[in-house]
Amino acid sequence: MGCSGPFNVTVEMAPAGLVIDVACFGLDADSRLSDERFMIFFNQTASPADAVKYDTRGDASIFAIDLARLPASIERLVFAASIDGEGNMKRLGHSAMTLGSARFGFSGADFDTEKAVIVGELYLRDGTWRYGAVGQGFAGGLSALLAHYGGAEDTGAKAPAAPAPAAAPKVSLSKVTLTKPGERHVVSLVKGAGAPNKLVVRATWQDNGDSNSDNDDLDLRVGLLLPDGRMKFITAPDRADAFDSAPFVHHMGDVKVASAKQPATETVEVNPALAQLSGGRVALVFSVYSAVGNGAVSVASLKPVMRMEYGEQVVECAFDFNGSEAARDSSVYTYVIGTAIIDGDQISLGPSGQTSEPGSENTPWMQWDGERVRVTMDGPMVFKGDDDDDEDDDDFTGSPYRYS
Numbered sequence: 001m002g003c004s005g006p007f008n009v010t011v012e013m014a015p016a017g018l019v020i021d022v023a024c025f026g027l028d029a030d031s032r033l034s035d036e037r038f039m040i041f042f043n044q045t046a047s048p049a050d051a052v053k054y055d056t057r058g059d060a061s062i063f064a065i066d067l068a069r070l071p072a073s074i075e076r077l078v079f080a081a082s083i084d085g086e087g088n089m090k091r092l093g094h095s096a097m098t099l100g101s102a103r104f105g106f107s108g109a110d111f112d113t114e115k116a117v118i119v120g121e122l123y124l125r126d127g128t129w130r131y132g133a134v135g136q137g138f139a140g141g142l143s144a145l146l147a148h149y150g151g152a153e154d155t156g157a158k159a160p161a162a163p164a165p166a167a168a169p170k171v172s173l174s175k176v177t178l179t180k181p182g183e184r185h186v187v188s189l190v191k192g193a194g195a196p197n198k199l200v201v202r203a204t205w206q207d208n209g210d211s212n213s214d215n216d217d218l219d220l221r222v223g224l225l226l227p228d229g230r231m232k233f234i235t236a237p238d239r240a241d242a243f244d245s246a247p248f249v250h251h252m253g254d255v256k257v258a259s260a261k262q263p264a265t266e267t268v269e270v271n272p273a274l275a276q277l278s279g280g281r282v283a284l285v286f287s288v289y290s291a292v293g294n295g296a297v298s299v300a301s302l303k304p305v306m307r308m309e310y311g312e313q314v315v316e317c318a319f320d321f322n323g324s325e326a327a328r329d330s331s332v333y334t335y336v337i338g339t340a341i342i343d344g345d346q347i348s349l350g351p352s353g354q355t356s357e358p359g360s361e362n363t364p365w366m367q368w369d370g371e372r373v374r375v376t377m378d379g380p381m382v383f384k385g386d387d388d389d390d391e392d393d394d395d396f397t398g399s400p401y402r403y404s
Contacts, residue, residue, distance in 0.1 A: 003067065003099070003122060003129040003130065003131055004067065004129065005067075006064065006065065006066045007065055007099065007100060008062055008063065008064055008065070008099075009024075009062075009063045009065055009079060009097065009098070009099050009120075009122075010060055010061070010062050010063075010097070010098045010099075011060065011061045011063075011079055011081060011095075011096075011097050011119055012059060012060045012061075012095055012096050012097075012098070013059050013060075013061070013081055013092070013095045014059065014092060014093025014094055014095050014107070015059060015092070015093070016091045016092060016093045016108070017087070017091065018083050018085075018087045018091060018092070019083065019084040019085050019087075020081050020082070020083055020084070021041060021042060021081070021082050021083075021084050021142060022041070022061035022079070022080070022081045023039060023040065023041035023079075023080055023081075023082070023142070023145075024039075024040040024041070024052055024054070024063050024077055024078065024079050024080075025038070025039055025077070025078040025080065025145070025149055026038025026039070026040070026047060026051075026052065026070070026074045026076070026077055027074065027075065027076040027077075027078060027149060028073050028074065028075060028076075029073075029075050031076060031149065031263075032149055032150035033146070033149040033150050034073070034150065035073065035074075038052070038074055039146075040052045040053070040054045040063065041054060042054070042056075047070075048071075049069040049070075050064075050066065050069060051065070051066050051067070051069035051070045051071075051074075052064070052065055052066075052070075052077065063079070065077070065122070067122075067129050075123065075124040076121060076122065076123045076124065077121060077122040077123075078118060078120075078121045078134075078149070079097060079118075079119045079120050079121065080116060080117065080118045080119060080145050081095075081116065081117055081119060082115060082116035082117075082138075082141040082142040082144075082145060083115045083116065083141055084141070084142070087115075088111070088112070088113045088114060088115055089108060089110075089111035089112075089114045089115065089116070089117055089137055090108045090111050090112055090113065090114075091108050092106075092107055092108035092111065093107060093108065094107045095107060097119045097120045097133065099120075099131050102131060104119070104120055104133035104135070106119070106135050110135060110137075111137045112137075112253075113139060113253060114137030114138055114139055114253075115138065115139065115140060115141040115144075116137065116138040116140060116141050116142065116144060116145050117135065117136065117137045117138065118134045118135070118136045118138070118145075119133070119134060119135065120132060120133045120134050120135075121134055136255075136257075138265070139252035139253045139267055140252070140267065144267065147200070147202070147307070147309055148202070148204075148265055176314070176315045176316070177315075177316045177318055178315065178316065178317050178318070178349070178350055178351050179318050179319055179320060179351060180319070180351065181319065181350070181351060181352055181353050181354075182350065183350050183351065184348050184349065184350040185315050185348070185349055185350070186346050186347070186348045186349075187308070187310055187313045187315060187346065187347050187348075187349065188313070188345065188346055189272045189310065189342070189345045189346055189347055190311075190345070191345065195272075195311070196272070196310055196311040197272070198243075198269045198270070198271075198272070199269070199270040199271070199272050199274075199308065199309075199310050199347070200267060200268075200269055200270075200308070200309045200310075201222075201267070201268050201269075201270060201286060201306065201307070201308045201309075201338075202265050202266070202267045202306070202307045202308075202309075203218075203220040203265065203266050203267075203286065203288050203304060203305070203306055203337060204263050204264065204265045204304065204305050204307065205218050205263060205264055205288065205302040205303060205304040205305075206263045206264075206302055206303050207263070207264075207302075208297065208298070208301035208302050217256050217257070217290070218264070218266075218288040218289065218290050218302060218304065219235065219236065219254065219266065219288065219289055219290075219383075219384050220235075220236075220251070220266035220267075220268065220286065220287075220288055221233060221234070221235050221286075221287050221288070221289060221363070221382065221383075221384070222234040222235075222249055222251070222268055222284055222285070222286055222287075223284065223285040223287070223363065223364055223365070223366060223379070224247050224249060224282060224283075224284055225282060225283040225284070225285075225366040225367075225368070225373060226278055226279075226282060227278060227279050227280030227281055227282065228279075229367070229368060231365065231366065231379065232246075232247045233363065233382045234247060234249045234250075234251050234268065235251060235382065235383065235384040236251045236252075236253055236254040236266065236384045237251070237253065237254065237384070238250055238251035238252075238253075243269055243271055244271070246277075246278075247278075248270070248271035248273070248274045248277050248278065249268055249269070249270050249271070249274070249284070250268060250269045250270075251266070251267075251268050252266070252267040252268060252269060253266070253267075254266065254384060268286075270284070270342075272310070274342050275342045275343060275344055276344075281341065281342070281343045281344075282341070282342050283339065283340065283341045283342075283366050283368075283373040284339065284340045284341075284342070285336060285338075285339050285352075285364045285366055285373075285375055286306055286336070286337050286338045286339070286340075287334050287335060287336045287337060287363075287364050288304050288334075288335055288337055289333050289334040289335070289356075289361070289383075290333050296330035296331060297330055298327065298328050298329065298330050299321050299327045299328075299332065299335045299355070300321040300322045300324065300327045300328045303321070304321070304335060304337050305317070305318045305337070306318075306337040306338040306351070308338075308340070308347075308349055310347075315349050317337055317338035317349060317350065317351035317352075318351065319337065319351040319352065319353040321335065321353065324353055324355065326355040326358075327353070327355055329358055331358040331359050332355045332356055332357070332358055333356055333360070333361055334355065334356035334360075334361070334362070334363070334364065334377070335353075335354070335355050335356075336352035336353065336354040336355070336364050336375065336377075337351065337352065338350065338351055338352060339352055339373065339375060341373060352375065354375060354377060355377070356377045357377065360377070361381045361383075362377055362378050362379055362380070362381060363377075363379035363380055363381060363382045364376070364377055364379060365377070365378055365379030
């Protein structure tokens with residue numbers, strides 16, 4: 001559907017007791033919120049030149065759009081809703097996004113534990129603005145959406161609706177990007193008042209544009225090496241108490257679809273006190289994989305990236321898999337996107353780029369090697385939904401590996 005001229009986009013939510021905020025993100029060519037003035041919501045009700053203006057009418061959020069007033073740097077307008085406080089989108093009543101005669105309906109039946117949803121978007125293609133429904137849920141709320149698009153949440157209180165709009169939301173435009181194996185960056189896991197209570201790691205990948213939607217379904221898997229040399233694996237679905245009790249790493253949920261217009265993101269939350277709670281230095285290996293049953297796919301075509309956030313400290317592990325011959329092999333199913341060592345109050349991160357052997361579904365395995373960690377691709381096969389609660393050790397032929 002082509003769009004032109006001033007028009008309204010209306011997002012009608014049926015909150016069913018939820019407190020829901022609706023926002024419009026103005027994104028650049030890289031789908032990033034590179035200019036905080038183009039996040040339009042209750043606390044910033046108009047963009048520069050009034051290209052996007054926000055108003056409410058009951059449970060409806062109305063965005064007045066004038067595409068001719070947008071700068072050339074803005075190529076996408078994303079409309080999203082997030083829950084402020086407790087609850088999830090499963091409780092949502094019949095809701096809709098409307099643009100002229102186009103109407104996209106959705107409800108809580110479309111979601112589970114998500115706290116936010118990208119409802120729809122306007123995007124520029126071949127010089128023409130088009131409208132598309134999305135309906136993708138996120139486990140996190142507004143902060144997860146901001147982080148997904150390159151921003152950081154301003155944790156100050158909401159401004160009152162009446163007088164002049166408060167200051168624009170805080171957006172972090174600076175981050176450390178690591179692209180080569182062997183590169184490391186150390187982040188301080190500060191303590192005390194105001195320190196973040198979660199270390200968030202996100203794996204993001206793109207649709208590769210082929211005709212097979214199944215092979216875009218990657219999964220994020222975390223291997224945890226404990227001080228005594230044992231390994232744990234964290235996959236989706238995960239226990240609700242996994243953040244506050246062993247293994248102190250919580251997978252936030254499975255994402256099954258990456259569309260041409262919207263990358264897929266899976267998230268894990270790591271307890272910053274993981275090392276202390278585990279009795280000493282720990283290591284983590286983050287990998288994405290495509291099970292054989294999901295169909296063959298080249299990781300280079302999906303461009304996976306790992307992003308770690310601790311408050312305003314952001315580190316991106318963005319190894320370019322296009323430079324790896326193995327990563328272009330559609331029979332290679334597992335790709336290590338990053339490793340981390342947490343030692344006391346600091347975490348050292350780096351990209352990897354390691355891959356499994358062709359045809360193998362083995363898991364990345366770790367061993368302590370002095371102050372470093374050695375990662376090999378010969379661990380047991382572990383997939384989402386596998387039960388990792390038993391404490392029996394399995395001996396692997398020719399190796400001292402233990403898996404519990």
